Amino acid sequence: MAKLPTVQDVARIAGVSRQTVSNVLNSPAIVRGPTRERVERAIAELGYRPHAAARQLRTRRSSTIGVRLDPYAGGVSGVVLDRFVHALTERASERGMRILLYTARTPADEIERMGDLVDGGEIDAVVLTGTSHEDTRTAWLQSRSIPFVSFGRPWRSDDGAEPAHPWADVDGAAGTRAATRYLLDHAGPRIAFLGWPAGSGTGDDRARGWQEELSRAGASGPRWYSEESVGLAREAAGAMLAGGSAGGSAGDPGVDGIVCVSDALAIGAHLAATAVGRPDLPVVGFDNTPAAEALGISSVEQLPEQVAVGVLNLLMGPTGGVVIRRSADEDAHVLVEPRLVLR
Structure with missing residues (x-):
């Protein structure tokens, strides 16, 4: 079996001392940039990995x-x-x-x-x-x-x-801004937002991106609400698209697209649109889950x-x-x- 590389091997390849290698591994901030980069290249070249148990004893850290x-x-x-x-x-x-x-x-x-x-x-x-x-x-x-x-x-x-x-x-707001901008350019000026009830930091941040993009474009659209559930989102969006009420603004069947706070709500909105005879109504979700991909629903990828x-x-x-x-x-x-x- 091939011998595993050691600190001495790294030091030899990098042209530095063993102590310098140790400093790069344990206290990189004290090593000058060019030297640190040389040691890191040697570590990568050799595939060196510190021995966890020995390192813990030496540094009193668990890594x-x-x-x-x-x-x-x-x-x-x-x-x-x-x-x-x-x-x-x-x-x-x-x-x-x-x-x-x-x-x-x-x-x-x-x-x-x-x-x-x-x-x-x-x-x-x-x-x-x-x-x-x-x-x-x-x-x-x-x-x-x-x-x-x-x-x-x-x-x-x-x-x-x-x-x-x-x-x-x-940056959830950046994601919904991009989704709203796309729908404004390709679907029409009336873009709804289907989100969670107010008070969620993440949900309110994503709603902010939608609102900011509508304001920038001089456009408008209703904000609808649902808990995180495909079924509840389908009920909420269905009521609004049919002209009813679902805990948000008055029903608005004339929207050109829907930006959603999550893929679960996007799937519910898509099912609702299909049920009222608008299967081609553009819907954009958030999370880019396999379920959204399988249904052909656009979505924001969180990375x-x-x-x-x-x-x-x-x-x-x-x-x-x-x-x-x-x-x-x-x-x-x-x-x-x-x-x-x-x-």
């Missing part, structure tokens, strides 16, 4: 990031977090880090679980999912000075200028793989191999622009 495994919820739009966790695991492995998945039913359960993992030296940092206003998990992590990044914003008005904590997210890269960059720097503590003046958020997939 592990904790992420909660969300319970299976079924439905149409549950694949984005799965893709994110898969991409995070792959990208972390490329940096010599591991992902530890844990389960928790409530925020309080998750705080207890994170405490056990940190106190036991099993994780160096945490990636949170499912953020919300006044998130008790973020406050607890900050009080313990535990490095973390969230997939999702804290949803405060000053998130961009002074983020409450490091986060990476998808969770790019979010995973952003999360690791915030935790470890662009090229680092260990979790770092960020200074207050560093950028603390990554906003990934999604792409519109047309069908």
Whole structure:
């Protein structure tokens, strides 16, 4: 069996000392850029991977990031977090880090679980999912000075200028702006939005993109509401398209297209349009799930793989191999622009 490459091999190829290689692996910020890049090229060329157990003993770090495994919820739009966790695991492995998945039913359960993992030296940092206003998990992590990044914003008005904590997210408003612009150009001036009830940070952000694009174009359209359900969305859109009421504005059968907050709602809207004799009414969803693809429904692709890269960059720097503590003046958020997939 071929001998695995060692730190000495990397040092020889890069023309540096063993200590310099160690610094690149464990404290990359202290190594000059050209030297660090030379060492990283040697690491890639040799396929070098630090021995996890030895590294943990030497650095007193676990080289592990904790992420909660969300319970299976079924439905149409549950694949984005799965893709994110898969991409995070792959990208972390490329940096010599591991992902530890844990389960928790409530925020309080998750705080207890994170405490056990940190106190036991099993994780160096945490990636949170499912953020919300006044998130008790973020406050607890900050009080313990535990490095973390969230997939999702804290949803405060000053998130961009002074983020409450490091986060990476998808620019939902940019996605619905692109969807609305496409429908305005190819369908007509009356574009509806089928979204979740007001109060959801993610949902309101996506509704904002639709409204901003309508305003820019001098166009208009009704906002309709539904819970996250294909059946409920079909009822809501069907009532509105038939001229009834579904918890939003008055019925409006004359819309030229519908932008939806999720693929589940887009599928419901498509079924409703078909039922009232408008099977060709353009509908655009959000998440680009296999179900939307199978039905030929256009959708906004979230690109969770790019979010995973952003999360690791915030935790470890662009090229680092260990979790770092960020200074207050560093950028603390990554906003990934999604792409519109047309069908």
